[in-house]
Amino acid sequence: xxxxxxxxxxxxxxxxxxxxxxxxxxxxxxxxxxxxxxxxxxxxxxxxxxxxxxxxxxxxxxxxxxxxxxxxxxxxxxxxxxxxxxxxxxxxxxxxxxxxxxxxxxxxxxxxxxxxxxxxxxxxxxxxxxxxxxxxxxxxxxxxxxxxxxxxxxxxxxxxxxxxxxxxxxxxxxxxxxxxxxxxxxxxxxxxxxxxxxxxxxxxxxxxxxxxxxxxxxxxxxxxxxxxxxx
Amino acid sequence: xxxxxxxxxxxxxxxxxxxxxxxxxxxxxxxxxxxxxxxxxxxxxxxxxxxxxxxxxxxxxxxxxxxxxxxxxxxxxxxxxxxxxxxxxxxxxxxxxxxxxxxxxxxxxxxxxxxxxxxxxxxxxxxxxxxxxxxxxxxxxxxxxxxxxxxxxxxxxxxxxxxxxxxxxxxxxxxxx
Numbered sequence: 001x002x003x004x005x006x007x008x009x010x011x012x013x014x015x016x017x018x019x020x021x022x023x024x025x026x027x028x029x030x031x032x033x034x035x036x037x038x039x040x041x042x043x044x045x046x047x048x049x050x051x052x053x054x055x056x057x058x059x060x061x062x063x064x065x066x067x068x069x070x071x072x073x074x075x076x077x078x079x080x081x082x083x084x085x086x087x088x089x090x091x092x093x094x095x096x097x098x099x100x101x102x103x104x105x106x107x108x109x110x111x112x113x114x115x116x117x118x119x120x121x122x123x124x125x126x127x128x129x130x131x132x133x134x135x136x137x138x139x140x141x142x143x144x145x146x147x148x149x150x151x152x153x154x155x156x157x158x159x160x161x162x163x164x165x166x167x168x169x170x171x172x173x174x175x176x177x178x179x180x181x182x183x184x185x186x187x188x189x190x191x192x193x194x195x196x197x198x199x200x201x202x203x204x205x206x207x208x209x210x211x212x213x214x215x216x217x218x219x220x221x222x223x224x225x226x227x228x229x230x231x
Numbered sequence: 232x233x234x235x236x237x238x239x240x241x242x243x244x245x246x247x248x249x250x251x252x253x254x255x256x257x258x259x260x261x262x263x264x265x266x267x268x269x270x271x272x273x274x275x276x277x278x279x280x281x282x283x284x285x286x287x288x289x290x291x292x293x294x295x296x297x298x299x300x301x302x303x304x305x306x307x308x309x310x311x312x313x314x315x316x317x318x319x320x321x322x323x324x325x326x327x328x329x330x331x332x333x334x335x336x337x338x339x340x341x342x343x344x345x346x347x348x349x350x351x352x353x354x355x356x357x358x359x360x361x362x363x364x365x366x367x368x369x370x371x372x373x374x375x376x377x378x379x380x381x382x383x384x385x386x387x388x389x390x391x392x393x394x395x396x397x398x399x400x401x402x403x404x405x406x407x408x
């Protein structure tokens with residue numbers, strides 16, 4: 001018999017038609033979970049693939065999770081393991097901070113004011129009025145007979161909210177003891193701000209720039225354990 | 232995965248067609264898968280996998296209510312079920328005729344041969360028969376066959392060659408008798 005493609009196709013179709021015709025009326029009860037999953041998919045909702053874990057696998061997974069938890073808890077009760085681990089985590093955290101913010105940590109920058117600074121010179125007529133020593137902020141005020149005020153502020157460099165309003169403000173560059181400084185206007189007169197690499201400073205008042213810089217350059221640290229100045 | 236593939240169907244008409252195809256044939260497909268796997272959850276998985284394979288070659292699906300479409304789906308779900316069965320048994324390259332699939336074999340054996348060619352087709356293995364059907368009746372390319380059967384293109388070529396040889400030798404035997 002010479003077989004052609006058409007004969008083969010007809011024979012195959014007949015073969016499968018007959019086979020499939022016998023399945024035609026069969027039914028199958030799908031699980032509600034499967035039905036819901038498919039319906040949601042046709043509704044265009046994203047459905048996580050069904051993960052079927054057989055009961056014995058479920059038990060094994062639970063046992064494995066428990067074992068890991070117990071081992072983890074056990075090793076953390078041994079300080080010989082815990083300490084290096086905590087140190088390792090701290091090291092990673094520090095490295096991440098350096099990566100994010102840059103390695104600008106200065107060991108000389110104290111977290112609190114250790115030596116309070118005082119100007120050795122103030123314009124004639126000004127007398128000390130207040131001296132407020134905080135751990136991060138040290139404020140001195142001087143007043144004259146007409147109640148004009150000069151304010152001298154010393155603060156730790158990492159003190160938050162030490163922002164200078166820049167909008168509508170003109171800045172001029174200056175130097176205080178060879179450190180860069182800026183001169184600008186505030187609502188309370190002219191101001192000068194600088195830092196000496198250890199603390200930040202700001203002086204303001206209704207006085208000339210030259211006087212501001214003179215006060216700034218005369219600033220000196222008092223002895224660490226000196227008594228608070230009683231004006 | 233099925234959700235992502237559904238998104239690849241271009242028009243809403245195609246999506247509707249796929250949905251219709253699913254609702255029309257899912258029971259039949261699950262019944263066939265159940266006959267092979269004897270596990271309703273696995274049968275559901277087989278149906279889902281079979282529709283995945285169909286989605287990848289949705290252009291091969293013509294009319295929905297048509298014997299060719301039905302035959303195609305039956306062959307695919309049978310192959311998927313056998314794959315699942317093999318994976319679970321960790322046996323590779325074993326096909327339907329190596330197992331006793333109660334209902335499937337019962338149905339296959341009850342078909343009356345009409346000609347030498349039909350006899351020869353009955354005599355060859357279901358694996359060979361399926362690939363011949365997909366290749367000749369459904370006119371699938373090697374690439375499409377590989378996607379539908381979940382095997383490599385080289386495996387498709389080998390299977391096709393084996394199927395043609397088996398059918399040829401079967402026809403020779405019958406011609407000689």
